[in-house]
Amino acid sequence: MQFMPVTILAVESSCDETSASVCVDGKILSNYIANQTVHEKYGGVVPELASRAHMQNIVPVVDAAIKEANCQLKNIDAIAFTQAPGLIGSLLVGGQFAKSLALSLNKPLIAVHHMQAHVLANLIAEPKPSFPFLCLTVSGGHTQIVVCESPTSMKVIGETIDDAAGEAFDKSAKLLGLPYPGGPLIDKYAKEGDATRFKFPEPQIPDLNFSFSGLKTSILYFLQNAGKSNLFKEEFTATEEEKKEFINNNLADICASIQHRIVTILINKLKKASIETGIYNICLAGGVSANSGLRKAFEEAGKKYHWQTFIPAFEYCTDNAGMIAITGYYKFLAGQFADLSVSSTARAEW
């Protein structure tokens, strides 16, 4: 007996990007992300937040994804969509689209949690981690350590109690006067700098949770003191000119030192998680996994602690429908379908 291939169409619209993907038997055939020309109008600075943009994008994006996969609507076995978390107006566009399509094609609907999908992006291409594995998901809005027992069973064992790692990069850059989004610029300058030159404190947060807001405050003081201290010191208070001069003369070392601290906060918690769970298959996920300092420290820790390390291709690390499709595929195999009464939700709860 021959099994028919399983074809999943997935849509993602939880935040800024509208994306659609087609996946057949766990293989991604297309992963189309809307080319938001609306960004250019704002100089590429402010992301288009509008659900209106998702509404304009969703049909052409789905159409492009289907064409690119060389597939037809009638061959689709199920429609997966991002149910949570995100901006409610944006989620609703993808959710209503998926429901309407499922109803009209008379195909099952699969509701996917965006954060679980980031983790399962590690199952898109070989080599894939074996179960159980740990995943550090780092993005602009999230920082989590997840234990993944199977594609349909995972648990958050640590997360940020304030800023996300990507936000820590962007806001540090802002304090340095770098343009938004500054995270990639910190990475760029850090490559030329000495990471041991300036010391920023490691937060004392219990368990496997993260905190990055204290780092932000210490950078603020550090710059106010023109590098003489990262504590609040009235006697060191620099003028705006002195502050700017200090930043200009030391930018590479400051960026390298900040990046080093953010990365060590992440890697130290990941080490702790590995020791506590006894799991050595370790994955990265999320947009911040593009940071070269993090990738290097992750691979080094892997060698040192005998981890098997995995990082998905970058197109599956930022928000994308490919990861929704792969998650939808595994939920299809497990028979986890949603009925049409399922509602989108802004809450992050699993």
Add this chain to the structure above:
Amino acid sequence: MEWTFSLDNINEVAKEFWKAADGKKVFAFHGQMGAGKTTFIHALCDAKGVKDVVGSPTFSIINEYVYDCEGTKKALFHMDLYRVKDEEEALRAGVEDALFSGFICLVEWPQKAPGIFPEDVVHVYINLINNSTRRLKIADN
């Protein structure tokens, strides 16, 4: 109304804040980057009994939490207008829907879209005093 707080007494100050702000719904938090807006809002959510993970909404714009209010579940919105350019963008992101929902709204970086707030918004100011201490002030209306 004014307090000084550090991480040692932040939870007590959060409780006193809710007593002082009894019945008010929309709060705008002013303070420079690193002043402790998210950290204090985290304590305010803990004091309300929010069980969701409270984190920075800088990227998500709107975080929705749930707490138990005398036996009924109510929403609490934690918002951050840092990434928002103006009132128009805030409106399109759904900020106004939350502000006029009748549920409690705690908003960071309100100055990005000052025109979107209801008249009875309560302005709250957080200032750095030293390494560990902050001054918190509820503005008189």
